[in-house]
Amino acid sequence: MKDDLKTISCLCCFMFFSMLLFSQQVKKEFKIVIKPVFNGEKLQQKHWYVSKTGDSIQFNTVKFYLTDFKFELANNTYHEINKSSYLIDVFNESTLFQSFEFPKNKKIKEVYFSLGVNGNLSESGALSGDLDPANGMYWAWQSGYVNIKIEGVSPSCPARKNKFTFHIGGFQEPFPTLRALRYPFNNNQKKLTLVVDIATFMDEVNLKDNHSVMIPGEEASGVANTAVKMFSLK
């Protein structure tokens, strides 16, 4: 009886370690690292920056959703990452990298993802994790996610207390604000560094005339086109 137990225990241990070894062999991991900057300078909260148009600017909040990660493989098939919705808060370091696991033998050609939350998720009720409405990125009065939130102050901004507020969202036609991003990927890379240069955004929006967008619509859709230009590969 004792011998039997020993044999079973040994067998279990062998299977466990074999599985562990096997899983490590067939999986590889790579990271997407997000690097928030202002004209190449590291972006910091409540730090003064000067835009190309000469506006002094300070940021309080810069948050956005990156979702629906998909990888095009060398054999022209796609590897989709289920439930990949990430709320990026540029002032919260823990949100600035995401890890993905892959079968080791698969070669990646391109990375696809979206800036914003898709319509299907926006119509799915109360969700959890990064999509939990308690994260403050959900509109209560008109259901849907705020895809991008940029808030701060600038003396150039004629609004109350010089505050600028961009809450960009809306998923319905004709003014959806979801924007697709796509980058080539060298299969030898272990990580992809995504630069988010907020200066690109601030240089294009004119704070004197355009400092507040808080509802879905044509204006939000236009600002989403500007926002997507912040993203580039290092």
Added chain:
Amino acid sequence: MIKKITCFIGGILLLSFINLKAKKNIFTYPEYWPKPIYDVVNNPVTEDGFQLGRALFYDPRLSKDNTVSCASCHLQASGFTHIDHDLSHGIEGKIGTRNSLAIMNTAWSNSFMWDGGINHLEVQALAPLTSDVEMAETLENVVRKLDTIPFYKDLFYKAFQDSTITGQRVLLGLTQFTVMLNTYNSKYDKYIRKEVVFTDQEKNGLKLFRNHCATCHIEPLFANNEFKNNGLAVDTTLNDYGRMKITQDSKDSLKFKVPTLRNIQFTKPYMHDGRFETLQEVITHYTNGIQHSETLDEELKEAIVLTPNEKVDLLVFLHTLTDKEFLFDKRFSFPKELITQK
């Protein structure tokens, strides 16, 4: 010894039975009704989830200054709406811009609020919760507040087998309560089920209703999930153009959600701005008060003609939509345990 073992096994079986009962889906509806739009498969309604939602619904801690609960504007005895104001009011006596809608048979709605801005039952509660003129709170802060209350930790554990309180779980809990507020035991329902008979006046009222009102107020829910301009003149103190605010399409100007007529006897005042105090005024609006505009509903372009007697018959029929079993069902009332929980 055998006795002890038998008692022990019996005890375990009893506990398992009680537990199974608590986890059983309790959402039901008449088999002859249409299939609900809200899919409870994703948020199964259990007794524990229902009781959690009930506590949340009646708890003023969901508002910024802990003074206003969902029930403040949604009173059970009046079909889960308020009756003492034309427009809803919130914390610090602030007045909103619309009359609160009755909460009934919510699983059959595909959008919520007078303008349909809310696309899913589970996120409906966010609107009043965060409105500056209603509860003026944030979901983040509600989670923080509830997290300090052992009573709620226990309720969340029972409902979700995990005491962690999240925004999603607050909303799912509230949904498990509101989705249970179903009314299908009015005299009308019993007449349809052939359990009672209608008087001649009620029968004539039903006939008139079907001829003049049923295009929008479709049986058995007495609503149609659509938005209509029903010929109300714009209240210039509000300038509320309804659905157009959401769609930004001028074709939706002055269109508002078609509300259910169930328990209409007790859900006064009527219309999105609570302009009518009585059902007589409502009927008179449809016969004599329609304001013509570009988006006026087709069905209302031709005047509805009713004799005084027909108006009375229609009114008598509308009273058959009252479901007192629902309006006074103790399961939906204030949970007394809340008083002692701090």
